[in-house]
Amino acid sequence: MRQRLGRLAVLLPLILIATAIAQSTSQLRLCLRSEPKTFNPVLMADDASETVRYLTGGVLMRLNRLTQQLEPELATSWKVSDGGKSITFTLRSGLHFSDGTVFSAEDVAYTMQQLMDPALHSPTGDSFRSGEGKVVTRVMGKNHITVTFPAPVVGLDKLFDQVAVMSASSPQKEMAVLGPYYVAENKAGSYLILKRNPNYWKHDAAGRSLPYIDSVRLDIQQNRDTEMFRLVRGEIDLINSLDAEYFDKLAAQAPNMAYDAGVSLDSEQMWFNQVATSPLPAYKKVWFTSTNFRRAISESINRDDLVRVVFRGHARSAISWVSPANKFWFNAKLQPHSFDQKSALQRLAQDGFRMDDGALHDRDGHLVEFSVITNAGNKYRERMAAMIQQDLVGIGIRLNIVTLDFPSLIERITRSFDYEACLLGLVNNDLDPNSQMNVWLSSAENHQWNPSQKAPATAWEGEIDNLMHVQASTLDLKKRKAAVDRVQEIVWRQEPFIYLVNKNAMSAVSTALHNAHPVVLRPQAYWNIDQLSLGSEVAKNR
Amino acid sequence: MKWARVGAIVFLIAISVVCLLADFVAPSTYARQFRDAPDAAPSRQHLLGTDDLGRDRFSRLLYGTRVSLLLAPAAALLSCLLAAVIGGTAGFVGGWLERFVMGATDLFLSLPWLFLLITVRAMLPLNIAPFPSVIITFALLGCLGWAASARVICADTRSIKDSGFILLARASGSGGFRLLWRHIVPNLRPVLFAQFWISIPVFILTEANLGILGLGVAEPLPSWGSLLRELESFSTSFDQPWRFAALALFMVVVSCFHLALQKQELPA
Numbered sequence: 001m002r003q004r005l006g007r008l009a010v011l012l013p014l015i016l017i018a019t020a021i022a023q024s025t026s027q028l029r030l031c032l033r034s035e036p037k038t039f040n041p042v043l044m045a046d047d048a049s050e051t052v053r054y055l056t057g058g059v060l061m062r063l064n065r066l067t068q069q070l071e072p073e074l075a076t077s078w079k080v081s082d083g084g085k086s087i088t089f090t091l092r093s094g095l096h097f098s099d100g101t102v103f104s105a106e107d108v109a110y111t112m113q114q115l116m117d118p119a120l121h122s123p124t125g126d127s128f129r130s131g132e133g134k135v136v137t138r139v140m141g142k143n144h145i146t147v148t149f150p151a152p153v154v155g156l157d158k159l160f161d162q163v164a165v166m167s168a169s170s171p172q173k174e175m176a177v178l179g180p181y182y183v184a185e186n187k188a189g190s191y192l193i194l195k196r197n198p199n200y201w202k203h204d205a206a207g208r209s210l211p212y213i214d215s216v217r218l219d220i221q222q223n224r225d226t227e228m229f230r231l232v233r234g235e236i237d238l239i240n241s242l243d244a245e246y247f248d249k250l251a252a253q254a255p256n257m258a259y260d261a262g263v264s265l266d267s268e269q270m271w272f273n274q275v276a277t278s279p280l281p282a283y284k285k286v287w288f289t290s291t292n293f294r295r296a297i298s299e300s301i302n303r304d305d306l307v308r309v310v311f312r313g314h315a316r317s318a319i320s321w322v323s324p325a326n327k328f329w330f331n332a333k334l335q336p337h338s339f340d341q342k343s344a345l346q347r348l349a350q351d352g353f354r355m356d357d358g359a360l361h362d363r364d365g366h367l368v369e370f371s372v373i374t375n376a377g378n379k380y381r382e383r384m385a386a387m388i389q390q391d392l393v394g395i396g397i398r399l400n401i402v403t404l405d406f407p408s409l410i411e412r413i414t415r416s417f418d419y420e421a422c423l424l425g426l427v428n429n430d431l432d433p434n435s436q437m438n439v440w441l442s443s444a445e446n447h448q449w450n451p452s453q454k455a456p457a458t459a460w461e462g463e464i465d466n467l468m469h470v471q472a473s474t475l476d477l478k479k480r481k482a483a484v485d486r487v488q489e490i491v492w493r494q495e496p497f498i499y500l501v502n503k504n505a506m507s508a509v510s511t512a513l514h515n516a517h518p519v520v521l522r523p524q525a526y527w528n529i530d531q532l533s534l535g536s537e538v539a540k541n542r
Numbered sequence: 543m544k545w546a547r548v549g550a551i552v553f554l555i556a557i558s559v560v561c562l563l564a565d566f567v568a569p570s571t572y573a574r575q576f577r578d579a580p581d582a583a584p585s586r587q588h589l590l591g592t593d594d595l596g597r598d599r600f601s602r603l604l605y606g607t608r609v610s611l612l613l614a615p616a617a618a619l620l621s622c623l624l625a626a627v628i629g630g631t632a633g634f635v636g637g638w639l640e641r642f643v644m645g646a647t648d649l650f651l652s653l654p655w656l657f658l659l660i661t662v663r664a665m666l667p668l669n670i671a672p673f674p675s676v677i678i679t680f681a682l683l684g685c686l687g688w689a690a691s692a693r694v695i696c697a698d699t700r701s702i703k704d705s706g707f708i709l710l711a712r713a714s715g716s717g718g719f720r721l722l723w724r725h726i727v728p729n730l731r732p733v734l735f736a737q738f739w740i741s742i743p744v745f746i747l748t749e750a751n752l753g754i755l756g757l758g759v760a761e762p763l764p765s766w767g768s769l770l771r772e773l774e775s776f777s778t779s780f781d782q783p784w785r786f787a788a789l790a791l792f793m794v795v796v797s798c799f800h801l802a803l804q805k806q807e808l809p810a
Contacts, residue, residue: 225775309580371668376757386595386761390575400669401761408664
């Protein structure tokens with residue numbers, strides 16, 4: 001008995017010390033929808049990998065998600081020159097990677113070489129590819145480097161927000177990082193633990209090392225229901241992106257945890273197949289290439305109802321291809337197309353369409369009926385399609401909704417072109433409109449309604465081509481803005497994409513997490529990760 | 543147990559009749575959207591509330607049940623006919639034909655059904671109105687669901703063919719088509735019925751699976767699959783118990799089918 005008591009007397013203080021240590025370390029917990037495919041920052045393309053890159057990667061400059069302005073990080077200053085072909089950085093001195101390796105201009109040169117290596121096919125590097133030729137880096141001392149591209153790169157400085165600098169000499173290779181955290185543990189398919197980078201360079205106003213939170217636990221969790229339950233139970237601290245249904249549920253249960261940052265950059269749109277070689281009947285090609293027809297469809301869709309019913313008010317009627325969330329580039333002169341079925345019928349009448357017994361017929365007597373494809377499993381798109389179907393009944397059009405598995409849908413819209421209309425969304429991460437060159441140029445593969453044209457099929461597509469080239473070839477912001485405004489106007493008028501809604505950016509943040517200011521740009525809830533603190537950290541700060 | 547079986551049959555008949563009369567019983571059409579009252583709670587106007595688009599849930603349940611309850615037996619009939627022809631012929635002829643057909647059946651059974659359905663469905667023409675599309679979906683189910691029944695029917699045909707009374711029939715001069723039609727097919731009838739009844743809940747469940755994936759019956763036509771999709775996010779449904787009406791009815795109907803066919807299964 002005495003022996004047992006003796007053991008207990010030794011163990012009890014140990015247990016108490018261990019508990020105290022555990023309590024003093026703070027951990028932010030959130031979920032990833034899938035496992036990160038890679039930890040190499042130049043190869044990242046999936047959401048989970050990008051989350052890890054954001055939390056671990058050190059960048060030369062960072063786009064402040066709140067102000068939408070660039071701020072210095074590893075580079076204290078930079079200068080774009082040579083008409084947008086070159087950029088010179090002055091780097092912060094005395095910095096070290098998470099494993100202690102010294103940071104220098106050589107690391108930036110190495111990162112650029114990896115980024116632009118054609119053998120690696122870096123998705124991040126693609127945004128820097130402006131023309132044929134090699135990217136040249138010139139290291140001028142330990143803290144100065146110039147990177148020269150073969151042709152001008154528009155919005156060059158902002159692109160560096162996505163480039164996490166890698167070490168040229170660390171034995172840990174890409175696992176040595178300059179960001180606030182480093183990957184300490186990776187249990188495949190289950191969780192990742194990121195620990196505070198002991199060499200992170202930032203300090204708060206009081207001189208305390210950042211980040212405040214000691215570690216981040218990323219649980220792999222596909223099921224959104226489970227994620228929501230875990231948040232409410234306090235097992236995780238935030239959900240970066242919520243949909244309208246979950247947002248409303250949370251707002252009813254715990255209103256101080258639900259954040260709606262307002263309209264985001266993402267859009268939902270519908271378009272008609274205008275490919276000349278598609279296997280559609282000739283009379284349908286005539287309908288779909290008619291501006292009057294497209295505008296009539298657009299005017300017959302009640303966008304306000306889509307916003308109110310499908311998105312429960314957490315969206316905004318879309319106007320054109322630049323979202324109102326994009327403060328600088330959005331053309332504020334444009335207004336959403338109003339719901340006006342009378343005007344729609346007048347437009348259709350101009351093209352020879354007529355109503356017979358409540359059904360619309362074209363000038364040759366064909367009944368106006370078409371199908372819209374969308375990806376199966378996305379309930380918001382399916383609901384939008386059902387509402388559009390009902391709206392089009394008002395102008396005598398029968399719409400058939402077809403939900404397809406995603407590979408079949410992609411096959412139809414990119415290869416066989418065997419579809420009539422498509423309803424999809426565009427997730428946009430980049431503020432600069434230049435990132436959408438691959439959509440708006442008529443020769444582009446993602447010019448979805450009629451891709452890879454040898455010459456512009458219409459005069460307005462030719463004008464868009466010219467304007468997009470103008471905005472891509474000058475650094476004069478005024479000139480660029482004027483060109484982009486005009487493209488928005490043409491798209492608004494011609495409606496090759498019938499823009500429906502811009503969804504709001506909604507997040508959930510635990511009340512225990514301080515300093516969180518969810519915004520519309522990704523990553524919405526933890527964009528200021530090094531400033532976030534949990535309750536215990538706040539107490540420590542005080 | 544007998545009473546349970548009778549009760550199940552009566553319930554199935556009653557529900558079928560109510561659904562057949564949906565045009566008269568339902569307070570509104572399945573497609574009408576009451577956009578000012580989306581996701582509404584039950585009321586006098588909407589007995590089971592409205593769905594996310596404001597459509598009357600009770601009306602959609604009636605029409606959805608009609609779709610699933612009428613077309614699943616049709617698909618089951620199609621698959622049983624195919625199984626009877628394929629399995630019956632293989633069992634009757636025997637030899638290399640039986641080995642070949644059974645090999646093909648094994649291959650067919652090893653294919654993942656759901657992926658096969660998704661692939662075949664993706665290849666169909668797009669411009670099909672909702673009602674023909676639902677018929678095509680169930681026809682596909684019928685065409686792809688014959689293999690398991692064909693194996694049973696083949697084995698049974700072989701066993702009947704080798705039985706004593708067939709030997710007697712042969713000895714008395716019967717052969718070929720007459721032997722098949724007069725002696726074998728009548729003795730296969732209980733197996734065929736059992737396979738038919740067993741297939742109905744299987745097809746209902748398969749359509750529900752497709753519907754939950756969003757690949758079932760096209761909008762705006764409802765089916766059990768599309769109605770059950772409403773429950774995919776449990777956390778947003780659990781405090782609205784009326785949303786579970788479709789699930790409750792679905793479970794009761796499938797259970798009734800199992801109860802009703804118990805007696806048929808025994809001799810098979």
